Each structure stands twice: as structure tokens, then as C-alpha cells.
Amino acid sequence: MDxxxxxxxxxxxxxxxxxLVGALLAYQNNLLGLFVPPEITQIADDLMGGxxxxxxxxxxxxxxxxxxxxxxxHTFAATFEFKNSFxxxxxxxxxxxxxxxxxxxxxxxxxxxxxxxxxxxGETGTMTVLGxxxxxxIDHLASAHGNEENVDVVLVDFAVDISGIQIQLDQSQMExxxxxxxxxxxx
Amino acid sequence: MAKINWFGLAGGxxxxxxxxxxxxxxxxxxxxxxxxxxxxASPVNTNFGFLDTSFTIPFIWALNVIGLLTLLLSGxxxxxxxxxxxxxxxKPLLDFGYKKPLFTFLFFVIGLVVVTVILRSVLSIxxxxxxxxxSTISIPFASGVTLSVLxxxxxxxxxxxxxxxxxxxxxxxxxxxxxxxxPRV
Numbered sequence: 001m002d003x004x005x006x007x008x009x010x011x012x013x014x015x016x017x018x019x020l021v022g023a024l025l026a027y028q029n030n031l032l033g034l035f036v037p038p039e040i041t042q043i044a045d046d047l048m049g050g051x052x053x054x055x056x057x058x059x060x061x062x063x064x065x066x067x068x069x070x071x072x073x074h075t076f077a078a079t080f081e082f083k084n085s086f087x088x089x090x091x092x093x094x095x096x097x098x099x100x101x102x103x104x105x106x107x108x109x110x111x112x113x114x115x116x117x118x119x120x121x122g123e124t125g126t127m128t129v130l131g132x133x134x135x136x137x138i139d140h141l142a143s144a145h146g147n148e149e150n151v152d153v154v155l156v157d158f159a160v161d162i163s164g165i166q167i168q169l170d171q172s173q174m175e176x177x178x179x180x181x182x183x184x185x186x187x
Numbered sequence: 188m189a190k191i192n193w194f195g196l197a198g199g200x201x202x203x204x205x206x207x208x209x210x211x212x213x214x215x216x217x218x219x220x221x222x223x224x225x226x227x228a229s230p231v232n233t234n235f236g237f238l239d240t241s242f243t244i245p246f247i248w249a250l251n252v253i254g255l256l257t258l259l260l261s262g263x264x265x266x267x268x269x270x271x272x273x274x275x276x277x278k279p280l281l282d283f284g285y286k287k288p289l290f291t292f293l294f295f296v297i298g299l300v301v302v303t304v305i306l307r308s309v310l311s312i313x314x315x316x317x318x319x320x321x322s323t324i325s326i327p328f329a330s331g332v333t334l335s336v337l338x339x340x341x342x343x344x345x346x347x348x349x350x351x352x353x354x355x356x357x358x359x360x361x362x363x364x365x366x367x368x369x370p371r372v
Contacts, residue, residue: 164220
């Protein structure tokens, strides 16, 4: 009976020690590789070494064409191109931001993505952002910019949902300036 | 008629079943974002998925081999013991086999708790053991950018199967006194 106990104890020790020692021997020249496989290093390199301005693989979207203004609904639609610098396909599920008057930094309204956009790795996708003026924003445009046919506004406080990951960018990181028709133009 | 420790028989068979099941179904699963990152963990098979890339960590792989062999020997020992519980070599087999599924189960849970506590205290990542949580991460190489990630985690049915296997093995130890009792003359 003691022999059986001894044998079982030896087996217990062997099945614990052999895999650990085997792994240590296999990675004796690269102990870090025991905990960080090459796949993790590759993913980190791909994500951090993107083509983006900040090296994170993230680039600000660029506006294409002129915004389309709907005078009745007090809304406008602007088209942006967004390059997916990440090494993986992404889906931009939502995009929200605030619209401010560039001259006075007065909040004029908000902007949101019209529909989710899927962009393959390395490709550029087109997104339509819908903007809506608030009543306070229109009052400001009427009082401070009533004689201007077009006003300069900025999109700030971007929040983007990419494949379930919410990315919040503050003003120092991303600010999109554009010129839109003044809904309160009194000319 | 030879006595059989039915709890041990069920526990041993269940332990072997747990090994097979755990190779395909994780005990615990964590999903980041919309399946952007997926972690499938069990004492016999742990892998990480980043979109289409699946990989394992060599050290964890070694621990998984230990877990697999431990459960395998435990299950076999329990089966042999259960058929001949009154034999002289049966008791050492029972002592060897009955604790290991429970210890494997406990080490797995403790390991998960330790990992979540370390991630929370060192990296401020709120990793849930069960349910969902939103973790906010500031990116060091891109100031002004904050990531909010939805983390969903939960124990899978294979985890509860392992709990049942561990319970049956404990029951087998308690039942041993009855099946191996020496009859009074």
C-alpha cells in the first residue's frame, strides 16, 4: 500500500514538474516568450505602429464635398472619409459630437452618424454625419452671425463606437472645422 | 456481490467527461467589444482570440497540460477504486483521486480572482468575473484619447459540470466508509 502511495506521489510530482520544466527549457533563450507569445507582439506592433497622426492607427476623418443643409428641418448632412489604419476590419457603429461656433465657441447643436459603416483593413470608408441645430444655436447664429451666409463651425468631443469599443477624443486630439450654410442668415 | 462505490464511479466518469468537454467548451469566457477579443479559459485549455487570430500563452499552456494530466489520472484512479473499493490498494487510489477535481476547480477560481484583482489594482481595468462591465482605458501614446470597452464574462456550463464532478468525488470519499467497512463478526 505504501508503494502505491509512493508511486502516486511520484506521478503527481512528475506531471507537475515535467510540463513546467519542458516549457522553461523550450524558452530558455527567450523567457519573455513564455508569457508573451509572438502573436501578442505582432498585434501590439500593428495597433501602435499604424499610419495615424498619433501613431495609434487612428486618423481624423476628412470632410469631402459641401454639407447639405435642410432649411425646414434645421439639419445638415456632411460626408466624411475615414481611413481604417488598423490591421483589422472595423465597423463604425456610431459617431457623435458637438457642433460649436468656431469664433465664439458657442454650442450650436450636435452631430451623429446616419448609419453604421463597415471598413476593411487599410481601406477608406465614407460616412455621412447628420447635424442638428439647437434653438439656442440658431438664436446665437441670428444674433452673432446674422449677416453671414456661411458660418465656420467645429465638430468637437467626438465619441466613436468602433466594433463595440467606444473611443472618446477630446478637443486637443481631434477637431473638425467646416463651413456650413447659416440657417439664420438674414441677408 | 462485490460492492461498488457508485459516487466514485460517477465522479471518475464525470471527471473524464469534464476533460473532453473542456477541450471544446471553456469554463469561463470573456468577450471584449463585439467579439473583438475573446478569452476562453479552463484548466485544460486556455486560448485567446483577437478577431481571426487565435493563440495561447506558453506558460498557461504548460499549466493546462498539468491540469489535463491531473484530472486524467484522478479520473482513472477514481474509476479503478470505485470498482474495487474494499481492496487494499483502493484507499490510496481514492486519496489520490478524490481531491484533485476539487483542487483544480478551486485553483481555477482563485486564479481568475487573482488575475481580476491584479488587473484592477495595477492597470485599473475592471474585469468582471460574471456579467458585464465597462472599462475605461487612457492610451498612453495618444493623449486625449480615451477608450471605453464593454467587457462581458461568465462561467459556462462546463464549469458547473466540473463542480458536479468535484462534488461526486467528495461524496465518494464520504461514501467510502460504507462500502469499505469491515463487517463485524
